[in-house]
Amino acid sequence: MPLIAPSLLSANFLRLEEDVDMINRSEADWLHLDVMDGRFVPNISFGLPVIAAVNRKATKTLDVHLMIVEPEKYISDFAKAGAHYLSVHIEACNHLHRTVQMIHGEGMKAGVAINPHTPVHLLKDIIADIDLVCMMSVNPGFGGQKFIPHTLKKIAELRALINETGSKALIEIDGGVTLENAGTIVAAGADVLVAGNTVFSASDPVAMISQLKAI
């Protein structure tokens, strides 16, 4: 069974508390929080105060995905805000190994996110040190985009790399996950499914999360 991580980016920000309650009541495993800075990606979402507020209410694992430049500057701030998993982009880190060490040093699980154009083999010398790969299956920046089919081949490559190296990293697929493609994504080797639009545009989001879970 995949872990399900609804993405708060697609929630109704005017009633965030109700949406967090909905996720608490659901079979979701994690709550995915997308932080965007308008520099690494062409969009600005939310940041530390929102995550700290969500943390006071959420009962699920907080999975924070940083789509920001110089993420190493904010690692301890995100730990204080309540992040359990903290993912940084490989494309945004000049010293990725050091950044992963900093994340672990703050007591969080470390994730590395990769963009659709970034080859899986670039993870070879970091995969044994991380807890999560957040594989982007859309170009980061916006919810509600279409899944890029080439991702399926990358998931299989990543699964092979994880098996070869004995890494314990989970494979998380982020972007364009629907009820229609979730089975294929899990069959390709994914452990965690992020779902924004699919969950929050459903007439019954709790039931949608259960359906994704039962894929």
Ligand SMILES: O=C(CO)[C@@H](O)[C@H](O)COP(=O)(O)O
């Ligand atoms: O990181 C991102 C977008 O950059 C994602 O987490 C989206 O929030 C996923 O949304 P859907 O594609 O599921 O609507």
